[in-house]
Structures are given as structure tokens and as C-alpha cells.
Amino acid sequence: METPAEYDDIRCYEAKDLKATFDALLADEQFCGILQQLFPEMAFEQLKAGIYSCKEVIDFQEKFIYTYIDKLMSKVSLGYDLNCEKIENKRKAYTFISNHRDIVLDPALLAMLLIKNGFSTTQEIAIGDNLLIYPWIKHFVRLNKAFIVQRSLGLREMLAASKKMSSYMHFVIREKQNPIWIAQREGRAKDSNDKTAEAVLKMVAMGGTGTPLGNLKEMNIVPMSLSYEYDPCDYLKAQEFQLKRDNADFKKSKQDDLLNMQTGIFGFKGHVHFAMGTPINDWLDELEDAPKGEFFGEIALRMDREIYRNYRLFPGNYVAADLLRGNADHASHYSADEKNHFEKYLSGQLAKIIIPNKDEAFLRERILEMYANPVFNHESVL
Incomplete structure (x- = not known):
């Protein structure tokens, strides 16, 4: 399904974007240098041919990204796994909201674990524009199913950007039937005292056409726990x-x-564990009559409890x-x-x-x- 043009500046790249994206990346000297460092056993022309042979985003992810990360994790970790026993339907599009340790590896490892555990596809990823410090990074993350969270804006522009992103997320879940990963708060909790920001839930609820409760239910939110034995x-x-x-x-x-x-x-990470909690739709209707000022706070609190409960x-x-x-x-x-x-x-x-x-x-x-x-x-x- 083709994404509406109104989301072109934030959406992840699709099959139609691959040729132009590969052209831009392979014309970037810094990216080419990094690529050769990551795959020293392959001649550059062989790498280039392999990249251009990818006709779908998942092809590029599986041939290059996941192959490399799996090999890397065998050296810098003691293994990584996922507990998804609380998810009954793995073909359903969920919004995974989790605590956050590493902006690159958290979603990359989750994507690999989704495929390994029988989910139908990899997730789209919310990533802040503050991390897109070079043009090639912006291309590369969007090539890996990232959509852009615009943070360097004024208050009025920020509100409009949040509504647009929420609308896009609802489109991804409802129409594309693709899962999403988003961190529970802006930036990492550097002291690991993980707390879901009400602002994130309010943003997610903006994009639907119903009540806040109905809009959240449409997103099939699952609280998820990430546990790293060591944080590099x-x-x-x-x-x-x-x-x-x-x-x-x-x-x-x-x-x-x-x-x-x-x-x-x-850096060395030891063991890495992901655990999916109970989908919030299982209990969200209990808050239908909650006071308006307490609604999002109560959801955040319950999600935090689920995340804490499922830490390893x-x-x-x-x-x-x-x-x-x-x-x-x-x-x-x-x-x-x-x-x-x-x-x-x-x-x-x-x-x-x-x-x-x-x-x-x-x-x-x-x-x-x-x-x-x-x-x-x-x-x-x-």
C-alpha cells in the first residue's frame, strides 16, 4: 500500500524509494567507508551489486542489516531473546511502547526477534531528528523502516508535527497493518528509572477519529520491557x-x-532480553469513566507496572x-x-x-x- 504524499517528509522509505536512496548512500564517501569496514570480506563492487539487487526494504534488512547485527551480537553479547507468550495473534499490527536503552540496537534487535518468533513483518520505528546528524544517517534509518519525530520546532509547529506523526502511526497500524516501535519517553532514562510519559500517549491518541480511548484501542498498544545485562x-x-x-x-x-x-x-552488552507485556486493550475499557485529567496518567502508571514486572x-x-x-x-x-x-x-x-x-x-x-x-x-x- 502506497503511503499518502502528506507524510513524505516523515515516513519510512518504501520499495519505490530504494533506487534513489541507494544512489544517495553510495555517493556518500563517509557511508561507503563505513560499509567497507562492516563487510571487509566483500569487494566494494560486490557490495554495491548486492545492495542494488534489493527490491524491497525487507530484502535489504535481511541481506545486510540483520546478517551483520547477528554476527556482531555473537561477539559483543551473550545472546538476545524475546518473551512474547502474552501475544496471541502474531499477525496483528501492534504498537510496542518500551523502555529504551540504545536507539540503534533496541529496534534493530526487536525487528530480528519479531521475524525469529513468527511475527509477519518487522516494525516501523520512531526516531528523533536530533540523532540524524549526517544526511546518510537520515537516509539509512528511513531505509530501515524509521519514521521521523520532528523535535527541533517551535511550540505551534511542534503541535502540528505531533498530530501529523500520530495520524501517520494510525495509518501504519490501520491501513498498512505494520507494527510500530516507539520509546516510552523522549530520550533515554539515563538513570534507568523508566517511566512512560503521558505526552507520548497523548500524541498517540491524537491521530484517530474517535475518543481518546477509542484512538488508543485502535493502536493495539503493548508495553514492552528491555533488559540489558550491561549498558556499554x-x-x-x-x-x-x-x-x-x-x-x-x-x-x-x-x-x-x-x-x-x-x-x-x-560495546559489550552481556545478555539482552525483550519481554512483551499484556496488551493494554485487555484492560483499557476499565478507564472509560476515569476523570479526564487522570486518564492518560493512569494508563502510563499501569504500563509502567507491566514493564517493571517483566524486567529480566x-x-x-x-x-x-x-x-x-x-x-x-x-x-x-x-x-x-x-x-x-x-x-x-x-x-x-x-x-x-x-x-x-x-x-x-x-x-x-x-x-x-x-x-x-x-x-x-x-x-x-x-
């Missing part, structure tokens, strides 16, 4: 906390964003919780060796931070919070 960017997040603490005007540069993306992709917690999470609180309340969840291993890991990550006036105690606490908060949130819903 933990030290970069801690560093950013101190830089912002010491300088209220601090803002990350394009180079900082690129470093975060590279570190997230190529690792020994390092429990070690961090005890180190942060200065007790041994979770000692039954880890061995002495596992505790020593995590403390060694923590010291290694802290050593990577090289900034003026490095506050070791502050930085250590920030990293511990990143690993401990999932434990505290999970325990809050038991």
Missing part, C-alpha cells in the same frame, strides 16, 4: 550527569551523539542495589564471584571517564543507580 554507554551517561551538574549550559555535541551510538553498538534482572543489578544502599538485602541473588566481577566491571567503566574535576564518588553512584533502579522498580510491583 553507562560511563558516558554518568559523565554527562557530572558535566551537566557542573555546567548548567552543557549540551552534547554531534560528535558526542555519534560516540554514544558507536559505543552502544560495539541480572546478578549485577542486585549487586548494584546493595552497593548503592550499603546493605546485603539482595545477597541471595548473586555469588561472591558475581559481586567481584561486577565491582571490577564498575571500576573499569569509571576509568574510561576522563573529564576535568572528575568526581569519582558522584560518577560511581550514578552508574550504580542505572543498574539498581530496575531492581527497585521491579520490587515495587511484586
Whole structure:
């Protein structure tokens, strides 16, 4: 199904766009250099011919993206999996709203896991325009089924852009019958205290033609939990906390964003687990008579509980919780060796931070919070 022209500036690329997109990417010197680094065993002309042979987006994803990521994950992880037992109909188009650890790998791994677990297709992905720091990145993500969240706008323009994006998302679910992935809030929760933003739910509800409840039901929302045993960017997040603490005007540069993306992709992650929770349509009608001012807040709260309930917690999470609180309340969840291993890991990550006036105690606490908060949130819903 062809997407209406009104969405041309934000939609993901389709089969009709492939030739022009490949032309633009293969004319970009930086992209070509990266491509050759990723596939050193293939001659450039062979790569080029393989890319142009792709007639559908899924062809490009399976031949190049998923082949590479699967090989990469065998080196930088201990495996990745998906629990989707709460999803009865895998051919239905769902909107997966999840916590967020890595803007590149979160949706890429989910797409691969959907195919491996019998879903009918890969999902479209919401990605902020602030991350599209080079022209080739914008082409590349839209080639991989990303649609653009426009963030660098004034208030009035932002409202119009949100309505347009919501309308597009409803079109994707209703007409294209394609699943969607969107993060539960703008940007990562750098302390891993994951909370669904009411603004995200309000945006999703804008695009339909019915009531807010009806519009949300149309989107078939599923809360989803992402659990990384190790976050390769933990030290970069801690560093950013101190830089912002010491300088209220601090803002990350394009180079900082690129470093975060590279570190997230190529850094060691340990085990990675995705878990789909109960679709909210199972209980959404219970809120039909909720006060207008509480409606979205109550949905966000219930979604958070589902996300927390479905975390997979690792020994390092429990070690961090005890180190942060200065007790041994979770000692039954880890061995002495596992505790020593995590403390060694923590010291290694802290050593990577090289900034003026490095506050070791502050930085250590920030990293511990990143690993401990999932434990505290999970325990809050038991």
C-alpha cells in the first residue's frame, strides 16, 4: 500500500524509494567507508551489486542489516531473546511502547526477534531528528523502516508535527497493518528509572477519529520491557550527569551523539532480553469513566507496572542495589564471584571517564543507580 504524499517528509522509505536512496548512500564517501569496514570480506563492487539487487526494504534488512547485527551480537553479547507468550495473534499490527536503552540496537534487535518468533513483518520505528546528524544517517534509518519525530520546532509547529506523526502511526497500524516501535519517553532514562510519559500517549491518541480511548484501542498498544545485562554507554551517561551538574549550559555535541551510538553498538552488552507485556486493550475499557485529567496518567502508571514486572534482572543489578544502599538485602541473588566481577566491571567503566574535576564518588553512584533502579522498580510491583 502506497503511503499518502502528506507524510513524505516523515515516513519510512518504501520499495519505490530504494533506487534513489541507494544512489544517495553510495555517493556518500563517509557511508561507503563505513560499509567497507562492516563487510571487509566483500569487494566494494560486490557490495554495491548486492545492495542494488534489493527490491524491497525487507530484502535489504535481511541481506545486510540483520546478517551483520547477528554476527556482531555473537561477539559483543551473550545472546538476545524475546518473551512474547502474552501475544496471541502474531499477525496483528501492534504498537510496542518500551523502555529504551540504545536507539540503534533496541529496534534493530526487536525487528530480528519479531521475524525469529513468527511475527509477519518487522516494525516501523520512531526516531528523533536530533540523532540524524549526517544526511546518510537520515537516509539509512528511513531505509530501515524509521519514521521521523520532528523535535527541533517551535511550540505551534511542534503541535502540528505531533498530530501529523500520530495520524501517520494510525495509518501504519490501520491501513498498512505494520507494527510500530516507539520509546516510552523522549530520550533515554539515563538513570534507568523508566517511566512512560503521558505526552507520548497523548500524541498517540491524537491521530484517530474517535475518543481518546477509542484512538488508543485502535493502536493495539503493548508495553514492552528491555533488559540489558550491561549498558556499554553507562560511563558516558554518568559523565554527562557530572558535566551537566557542573555546567548548567552543557549540551552534547554531534560528535558526542555519534560516540554514544558507536559505543552502544560495539560495546559489550552481556545478555539482552525483550519481554512483551499484556496488551493494554485487555484492560483499557476499565478507564472509560476515569476523570479526564487522570486518564492518560493512569494508563502510563499501569504500563509502567507491566514493564517493571517483566524486567529480566541480572546478578549485577542486585549487586548494584546493595552497593548503592550499603546493605546485603539482595545477597541471595548473586555469588561472591558475581559481586567481584561486577565491582571490577564498575571500576573499569569509571576509568574510561576522563573529564576535568572528575568526581569519582558522584560518577560511581550514578552508574550504580542505572543498574539498581530496575531492581527497585521491579520490587515495587511484586
